[in-house]
Amino acid sequence: MSFILREICHEDLPLINSWRNDPEIIALLGNNFLYISSDVDAAWFEQYLQNRDKAKRFAIVDETCDRMIGTTQLTGIHAINQSAEFSIAIGDKRYWNKGAGQVAARMILDHGFKDLNLQRIWLTVLVRNDRAIHLYEKIGFRHEGVLRNSVYKQGLFEDQVMMSVLRQEYLKQVPAVAAQSQAPAYVLLNESV
Numbered sequence: 001m002s003f004i005l006r007e008i009c010h011e012d013l014p015l016i017n018s019w020r021n022d023p024e025i026i027a028l029l030g031n032n033f034l035y036i037s038s039d040v041d042a043a044w045f046e047q048y049l050q051n052r053d054k055a056k057r058f059a060i061v062d063e064t065c066d067r068m069i070g071t072t073q074l075t076g077i078h079a080i081n082q083s084a085e086f087s088i089a090i091g092d093k094r095y096w097n098k099g100a101g102q103v104a105a106r107m108i109l110d111h112g113f114k115d116l117n118l119q120r121i122w123l124t125v126l127v128r129n130d131r132a133i134h135l136y137e138k139i140g141f142r143h144e145g146v147l148r149n150s151v152y153k154q155g156l157f158e159d160q161v162m163m164s165v166l167r168q169e170y171l172k173q174v175p176a177v178a179a180q181s182q183a184p185a186y187v188l189l190n191e192s193v
């Protein structure tokens with residue numbers, strides 16, 4: 001199985017909308033749960049097309065069957081600070097824990113640092129999202145602190161961890177990762193869902 005990134009397009013909106021309305025997925029994100037209609041998503045996509053210098057939004061695609069399985073994005077791109085916020089969600093639950101998150105995260109970090117000339121990529125993640133935190137630590141994000149009671153979900157205020165990775169830290173670790181796998185860091189072979 002191998003995964004690629006491509007920019008999201010209008011045809012992706014129904015699937016993205018189904019994920020954005022899925023309580024099980026939203027429960028793991030830093031977002032509040034809101035019902036989102038297809039009209040709202042269409043307007044959101046138009047807004048994105050007008051502001052492509054401020055955000056890069058990608059579909060994560062299983063190349064073997066050309067299926068979109070999730071999305072990942074860099075948002076709030078700041079030209080002077082050379083920084084952006086990273087986020088990711090594998091919406092197709094059949095693909096959880098199959099390595100897609102790690103591959104996609106490395107690909108978008110590569111893009112951010114090597115193509116977009118970013119120097120800092122940061123994220124927030126719910127303190128209880130152990131799988132996501134494990135993944136982020138593995139690909140080089142460092143903990144910066146805890147944002148206490150920073151998001152209201154399912155009747156509770158929850159803490160989030162703030163993490164970041166700087167370009168020089170990320171680029172230093174890339175050769176080691178490539179050597180470990182003896183394959184491009186963004187391709188997974190011989191695995192099936």
Ligand SMILES: CC(C)(COP(=O)(O)OP(=O)(O)OC[C@H]1O[C@@H](n2cnc3c(N)ncnc32)[C@H](O)[C@@H]1OP(=O)(O)O)[C@@H](O)C(=O)NCCC(=O)NCCS
Pocket residue numbers: 025028029030070088089090091095096097098099100101102103124125126129130131132134135138
């Ligand atoms: C979080 C997410 C992006 C991870 O992607 P994924 O493709 O499922 O994860 P991967 O298979 O690439 O890697 C998961 C890693 O976490 C580990 N893991 C799984 N469950 C875990 C847990 N409960 N605690 C700690 N680590 C865990 C796996 O063993 C694997 O680590 P390894 O490669 O060292 O063995 C994906 O599961 C997802 O989108 N989940 C729903 C939404 C979400 O949580 N998004 C992130 C919001 S910040």
